[in-house]
Amino acid sequence: MSQVAVMGAGAWGTTFAAVLADAGNDVVLWARSPGLAETITGQHANPGYTQGLVLPDRVTASADASGVLSGAEAAFLALPAQHLGPWLSRWRPYLGVDVVLVSLAKGVEVGTGRRMSEVIAATTDVPTRRIAVFTGPNLAPEIAARQPTAAVIACSDHEVAWRLQGMCRTGYLRSYTHTDVVGAEIAGASKNVIALAVGMADGLGYGANTQAALATRGLAEIARLGTALGAQEATFAGLAGMGDLMATCLSPLSRNRCLGVHLGAGRSVEQARRIVGATAEGLTSATALLGLARAHAVEVPLIEQVERVVHTGRLARDVVDTLMRRDARPERDRPRGPHLA
Numbered sequence: 652m653s654q655v656a657v658m659g660a661g662a663w664g665t666t667f668a669a670v671l672a673d674a675g676n677d678v679v680l681w682a683r684s685p686g687l688a689e690t691i692t693g694q695h696a697n698p699g700y701t702q703g704l705v706l707p708d709r710v711t712a713s714a715d716a717s718g719v720l721s722g723a724e725a726a727f728l729a730l731p732a733q734h735l736g737p738w739l740s741r742w743r744p745y746l747g748v749d750v751v752l753v754s755l756a757k758g759v760e761v762g763t764g765r766r767m768s769e770v771i772a773a774t775t776d777v778p779t780r781r782i783a784v785f786t787g788p789n790l791a792p793e794i795a796a797r798q799p800t801a802a803v804i805a806c807s808d809h810e811v812a813w814r815l816q817g818m819c820r821t822g823y824l825r826s827y828t829h830t831d832v833v834g835a836e837i838a839g840a841s842k843n844v845i846a847l848a849v850g851m852a853d854g855l856g857y858g859a860n861t862q863a864a865l866a867t868r869g870l871a872e873i874a875r876l877g878t879a880l881g882a883q884e885a886t887f888a889g890l891a892g893m894g895d896l897m898a899t900c901l902s903p904l905s906r907n908r909c910l911g912v913h914l915g916a917g918r919s920v921e922q923a924r925r926i927v928g929a930t931a932e933g934l935t936s937a938t939a940l941l942g943l944a945r946a947h948a949v950e951v952p953l954i955e956q957v958e959r960v961v962h963t964g965r966l967a968r969d970v971v972d973t974l975m976r977r978d979a980r981p982e983r984d985r986p987r988g989p990h991l992a
Contacts, residue, residue, distance in 0.1 A: 653677070653818055656723040658738070660687060660712060662700040662929070663755060664729030666791040671727070672707035673797075673821045680712040681719040688712040704795040720745040725753055725818060727785070728771070731930045732758025732840075735767060739774040746775060751811055753783045753804075757839035757895075758932040759939035764946070766836040780808035783815055784832055786839040787890040788898035790905065797823045803891045804828055805835035827890065834882030838873055838892040841940055841954065843933030845869030846899040846907035847914070848957050851967040854915020861971070865953065866900045871982075872951045876940070879947045907933040914960060915967045934961055952977060 653676045657668045660682035668680045682688040691697050691712035695705055713719050720726060720742060730738055735756055746752075752775065754767040765773065768782045787802035794800060804819065804826050806812040812828035819826050829835060845866060852861045873896070874887040886892055899905045910931045913923035920934065937958040944951040956973055959965040 653724045654679075654722055655818060656681065656719045656726040657729055658716070658719070658726055658742070659729030659755075660691065660697060660700070661729065662791045662795075663789075664727075665691070665697040665701045665706070666704065666795045667727055667729060667755060667785075668710045669704060669706055670794065670819060670821060670824055672709035673823075674817075674819055676709065676818055678710045679719045679723070680710060681716055682712050682714055685714040688714045701791070701795050716742050717745040720747070720750070723747065723750060725751040725815065727753045727755055728767075729755040732756045732767060732932055733761060733935055736760065736770045736774050739771060743775050746777065749781070750777065751781045751783060751815065752777050753785055753815060754836075755785050756932070757786065757836075757843060758936045759836075759840045759943065761935050761939045764939050764943045766833070766840070768832050768836060780806070781811060782806070782832075783812060784835045784839070785815075785819070785826075786835050786895060787826075788894045790898055790902055792904050794824065797821075799823050800825075801890055801894070802826045803835055803889070805830065805832045805891070807832055829886065829889075829891070831883045831886045831891075833880050834877050834886030835891040837877040837880060837882055838887055839895060840932070840936045841869075841873040841876065842892075842896040842899045843907045843931070844937045844940060844954050844957050845873070845896060846905055847911035847931070847933045847937070847961070848953055848970070849900040850905075850908040850911020850913075851915035851957075851960070851970065852911075853908075854912040854917075855968055855971070857971070862900070866896060869900075869953050870896055872953055876944050876947070876949045876951055879949045880943070906931040910934070911967075917967075920961055933957070937961055 655676045657664050658681045668678045671678045756767050771782050783806035804812045804815045816826050848865050849862045910923045910927045941958045956970040
């Protein structure tokens with residue numbers, strides 16, 4: 652049994668607190684609102700975000716970040732990607748000497764191009780061997796319903812990943828360890844952008860062929876960018892890559908897919924945001940990922956077109972036409988090496 656903190660009482664943070672409690676840990680959930688913290692502790696529920704989820708007795712909540720982090724062996728960070736750095740700066744004095752920080756967010760910081768593990772390392776004194784990432788096909792409503800799923804815990808120190816694996820294991824969630832933090836994070840951030848594209852295709856009335864083609868070519872882009880940044884290619888064929896991409900592109904529970912559907916139907920980004928009513932990380936990650944790709948001379952035509960729809964007002968219907976007119980090429984990139992010009 653461990654004492655752990657979950658920082659962020661939205662849908663994913665609340666759901667993950669339940670997972671950790673089901674795994675036998677004592678969990679303290681940080682909420683910005685003292686009133687929400689009282690509701691969670693007193694009613695064992697967070698009806699505004701996770702209607703129907705009854706939280707185990709092991710879960711309590713507080714709006715006092717110093718108290719939540721005090722004595723925690725691990726802190727799971729369930730904040731939107733663009734908010735993680737500022738909040739961590741506030742919490743830095745409260746972090747224990749041996750605490751392990753685990754990112755639950757899937758995004759890239761706008762302006763810096765930093766992955767979440769890089770944001771954590773730059774904002775705190777925690778060494779990279781105690782910074783981890785939890786990722787995979789993890790749609791919060793299904794996990795809240797305790798439906799079987801699997802995930803990846805990536806950390807440069809396999810011993811730390813193994814310890815976290817034990818903290819998160821339940822009868823309905825099985826996690827696998829990995830040391831490819833770069834691949835896990837690039838896959839998690841990029842799949843949100845590809846899900847926007849797949850959603851747009853659905854909103855335009857295109858069927859399974861189009862959506863499957865976009866998802867598959869999107870995976871190729873994700874792998875191309877990830878390996879250019881030092882990731883292992885095999886990571887993108889696993890739970891962090893293909894698994895997460897499939898769930899996010901295909902499920903009506905996916906915020907990014909749903910927002911893309913509204914864009915494809917002709918609604919503006921602001922209209923789509925209001926309808927979805929929750930953070931869709933792909934909107935901001937598209938720009939950051941495109942910047943990373945350009946900095947490393949990586950072709951990402953699908954991500955580029957989504958970024959134009961989201962940030963320049965381009966119509967979704969024009970994206971498919973642009974992609975279909977691209978030059979013919981092999982499905983797999985030609986291998987590069989000293990013998991190839």
